[in-house]
Amino acid sequence: MTDYIVPILLLSASLLALRKQENSYDLLLGGASDGLKLLVSLVPTLILLLTAVTMLRASGAMEAISSCLSPVFRFVGIPPETAMLVLIRPISGSAALAVGADLMAQYGVDSLVGRTAAVMLGSTETTFYTISVYFGAAGIKKTRYTLPAALFADFVGFFMASVTVKLLM
Amino acid sequence: MVMSWIWTGMVAVSFLAAAFLGNGGALSAAIPQGAQEGLLLAISLAGSICLWTGVGKLMEHAGLTGLLSKLLRPLLGRLFPSAKKDVHLENCLSANVCANFLGLGNAATPMGIQAAQRLAQGQKGIASNELCRLIVLNTASIQLIPANVAAVRASLGCSSPFDILPAVWVTSLCSAGLGVTAAWLLGKVWKK
Numbered sequence: 254m255t256d257y258i259v260p261i262l263l264l265s266a267s268l269l270a271l272r273k274q275e276n277s278y279d280l281l282l283g284g285a286s287d288g289l290k291l292l293v294s295l296v297p298t299l300i301l302l303l304t305a306v307t308m309l310r311a312s313g314a315m316e317a318i319s320s321c322l323s324p325v326f327r328f329v330g331i332p333p334e335t336a337m338l339v340l341i342r343p344i345s346g347s348a349a350l351a352v353g354a355d356l357m358a359q360y361g362v363d364s365l366v367g368r369t370a371a372v373m374l375g376s377t378e379t380t381f382y383t384i385s386v387y388f389g390a391a392g393i394k395k396t397r398y399t400l401p402a403a404l405f406a407d408f409v410g411f412f413m414a415s416v417t418v419k420l421l422m
Numbered sequence: 423m424v425m426s427w428i429w430t431g432m433v434a435v436s437f438l439a440a441a442f443l444g445n446g447g448a449l450s451a452a453i454p455q456g457a458q459e460g461l462l463l464a465i466s467l468a469g470s471i472c473l474w475t476g477v478g479k480l481m482e483h484a485g486l487t488g489l490l491s492k493l494l495r496p497l498l499g500r501l502f503p504s505a506k507k508d509v510h511l512e513n514c515l516s517a518n519v520c521a522n523f524l525g526l527g528n529a530a531t532p533m534g535i536q537a538a539q540r541l542a543q544g545q546k547g548i549a550s551n552e553l554c555r556l557i558v559l560n561t562a563s564i565q566l567i568p569a570n571v572a573a574v575r576a577s578l579g580c581s582s583p584f585d586i587l588p589a590v591w592v593t594s595l596c597s598a599g600l601g602v603t604a605a606w607l608l609g610k611v612w613k614k
Binding site: 258259266270281285288300302303310351355362368373386401402407410413422 | 463557561571
């Protein structure tokens, strides 16, 4: 079933565009060249952050952090190998992508850790960044309970990622 | 500035750990290797980012965003009662949520910011309950197709990179749902 979701989405978007007399091919092309600009801005970030993440792993720091936190993670039911990802995900999106890609490569894409990392990346956001952008733009000084509630949502995401990977995959 | 702290922190922690554990050789070997892996990761994402930015534009013009926002209107009215009295706010809110859902980050943020500014009007810099809910909703992304993650998985040889979709949907629904519920409960007890 999941095999058909993405093709169906592509087909229905193309058909709907044709029905509305939109030039779907030109839209796709225009979007793709915008995507290229986005990619160019992403390349330097990914190079720097993957360097830092690879350093963390090679130095043994990543393992030390994971094993320090592993009692807590085991208690909650989240794979301890994902500790670094859980710590960095709310702070930086590109760093989380770097850590997640590294985890998938190390443990295998279809391993429990690799899949949990993928679901975590796909279902959470860069909380601190989002909060600062929105409140900054809206001129809010007192954020009240936003941060605790948002971090709670992140925690639910990390926890549910571990549960759904075991149950649904 | 935040990223400078993160970067320096990561390098400093690596250095200290390597010095303490005697992993200096591995650490210095990791530097060029990591840089190369960064470029490889970017290349493995390239096709997918371009394609999905294109598909995003197509979905927008094909009217999928409009269709979705009609479906979401009743739910948004409950979460954001002010939107019932303010058409512009309602449009911004539904555009923000729909764009997030379809993975159009570039379109979602400006709309969300407009909605936030409207919700912040006359509040003297204090976040209202509705504004807090909007931001919690935005920090707990609900995304239909996590294309970047799927691209990374495909580049690592995964035969069906999209098989994580059901797990991602259930997870993000739970996280957004419980996050907004927590915000709603906290809004009742938290003083202004």
